[in-house]
Amino acid sequence: MRKTALLIFLLSIFIEGLPQSYTVDSVPNTKRINNSYVSNPDNLINATTVSQIDQRLTSLEQQTTAQVAVVLLHSIGENTAEDFAQSLFVKWGIGQATKDNGLLILFVADQKTIRFHTGFGLEGILPDAICKRIQIQKMVPSFKEGNVDAGMLAGIDEVIKILTNPASAEEIAEPVATSNYLDKPFLTPFFILCWIILGPFIFFARRKTGFSNSIQIPQNRPNSKVSKGQWWLFFFLLPILLAAYLVLNNQWILNLLGFYGYFALLGLHKYYRVITRANVWLKKGMYHTVYVFYTENSSWMGWAILFPIPFAFLVHPYKKRMQAVREHPRDCRQCGNKMKRLSEATEDEHLPKEHQFEENLLSVDYDVWICSSCNSVSVEQYVNEKTKYAVCPKCKTYAFYTESTTTLTHATTSSTGEEETIKVCKYCNNRERTTVTIPMVSTSSDSSSSSSDSGGSFGGGDSGGGGASSSW
Template sequence: MRLLLLLFCLIALPGWAASYTPQTVPNPRLVNGSHVADPDQIIGAENLARIDALLRQLEQRNGVQVAVVALDSIGSAEVFDFAQQLFETWGIGHAGRDDGLLVLLVRDQRAIRLHTGYGLEGALPDVVCKRIQREFMVPAFQRGDFGGGLLAGIVEVERILADPAQVQALAELPQPAEATPWEVFRIAASALGGVALVLAFGFKSANGYFSGDIAEESPHAVLRWSRQAWLAGFALGPAAIIVVCNLLPLASPLLVCGAALYGYFALLAAFQAWRQQVVLRQLAARGEYFAAGSLVSREQAFWGWMAVLFPLPFLFHYFFQRQRRTHYRNHPRACPKCRAAMRKLDEAAEDEFLSRAQQMEETLRSADHDVWLCSACGATATSAYPGSESKYEKCPSCKCLAYTLESDTVLEKASYESQGRGEMVHVCKFCGKRKTSSYRIPRLVRESVAAAGSVASSSSSSGGSSWGGGNSGGGGASSNW
């Protein structure tokens, strides 16, 4: 009874071996950049290295891509169907040339298949593939020398394709299509531009940028765009330009599209400059020079970016904006009480009219205060402008713009096993208020683990563009032994 059970196990053992599908065969181009997939170690290291070296030389010489695959089992799948699916999944050969060859060995079916792309059917017709198998490969397979048989067949394939007539024929195949600069620009602009627009729209929505998001009575709020206008201006407009340039028979679509996009965004910025100027004129007409100066200051960063992205004409406009900020800040104004003329005090004289907190802000340069004195009634008006130091915030206690981070200390370093802990101390330079707060530092991530996961993911995938995107019409031949 035990003898029968052992005999049954020996007979059934081959059927228990794992079988592959076209999707689970490890793609050698993704695993180690080679031409040979031998997951069951059928070929042997020496023959595998010699085969891969020959195929590398062949691809370098005339571009032909050959993939050699040796598997224990593909289950009940037909060798032809399996080879066709694997060929298309990997895309062996170059797109347009279809100069690919798949050499597939399936040990449990005792089958060898040479599967050719369209471009190799002339050099390796079915009858030649059959002859290579019968004369060079099958005899070695019958002796159990799978690596030697595959090597002998590859040597013969290489000899045939090295023939000058075949080299010339392969050279006349269509060259692999290369993406033009316009195609690269179009794809990159669509992908990167789309991502940037989504992120910008989400950020602006979350921060109440669009008109109507926040009930704010200020000149700056008047310049905001509605959601519909922003999407039309920054999404639909550029997309329409790219589409039109792609459809028109232009000699240089990249140059035309680049110039059109530059001009389009420059016009959008010019429109925004016009809107700002309208608001500034309204403020100046009402004598609200502080509001006008504040508006110019808040828009300064925007025009700085415009000067970088569109130096013509906004480099000049940027310096004009800086001059206008000084103009509105120092513009003569009328007393709000008696409407008499007011004069701006210098730095030494203005301290008499500033609070101790305001004087501290000037000392820290967190704010810059202007004091205007009415020569008729003695009334004063104080205006606050952003200072050169931006690290200070309003103190939650005294409201002075003198609250800053004094120290940030790591109390416990993070490790691979546990989080760390840190402590921040904020202090007000005016009233002395101190606040200590702690925070957690995330655990460290082992780079080797992350890298291994990435490699494993890549290795397990058998698709992608690791080859050239070639196709096969099912040419070639199969043999059994």
């Protein structure tokens, strides 16, 4: 009898002492039990560390409302840390329900794995790559030495630093030599193959919008479109060569240069086409046509922001070139002599009232050229690209603008709405009213009920499975 009792006693000590394998349901939710952020049932870190972590995470939640749960387990059986973390995250509802700003830090001793599992609301500030870097740089080295306490504290400190000051994320340097290409060596060749098959189809589809020498393109003025040969070079051959180069090359600086060079080349060639094709028409004396062409093709100047080299250096010469074309003396069509451009002050007597009106609205600028020998007059129209005025359907003056836009009936989830637009001509007072239908409001907003019992639970946040794990 005493033997059996002893045996049971010894057995119970043995079972007690044997590290348990946890399920999501058996992990003690210490937030509920004693309002602690740290669940450490196997005593993998000491009590001092637990209280240090609790202090820091309490102050973090007070500052940012973000909730971090720390769970250290000896074993989770055959489960992966990622699946286990996701289930535990959802079960506990870590983070505020309205913000989903929870983070679960799961340490699994027998798998030698550390897992960061982020709620939706933290994925932006703690992207997977940053989680991974914190683990590799701040935690795993200590874990390898068997110092779980130090690793946990260092990792949690780094997380707190980033959550309280997102800019500090940049201080964590990129881990050395992680290569996307070598991880997925088949991906780029796959894209190349797709492009070789798809390219010709895109070429034939593209024929409808036209190449520089297509019949659909008006040939009475210059255009800046690529020719068919140039299309094959820039959008078929070069991308394939660039992709092939990227597969073989794994230095990010060279890859960056490759992309930069490619797009800069596309922009430069466009610039080159604009200039050379305009020159053909300048030789014919079509200054007005060329000026309008320059204006229509000045969007490349926006490239100067992304590609300061070379485009920032081309903006000024381009503007000077435009000015020179606009001011270049015209030849008189009647007698062939040179014409003179009148100043803004003296040109008005040659302009009809509606044109003067447009000039006052700044919707159109007119240049009046007069021949000094035969007195014939030629008027050139330059529509201001930034004007809010459009052509009036009645009097054809650029004085037609949107006076008001009113919602007559609001769109709901079950019915469409109606919007009224009133356009008025400032010159002839022509008034036009149009109505458009506003589509129904779609119902896609999901609202999760928030439950915030004071102190005793996590806030009910959700996770989309974002995060990162590291093993050692």
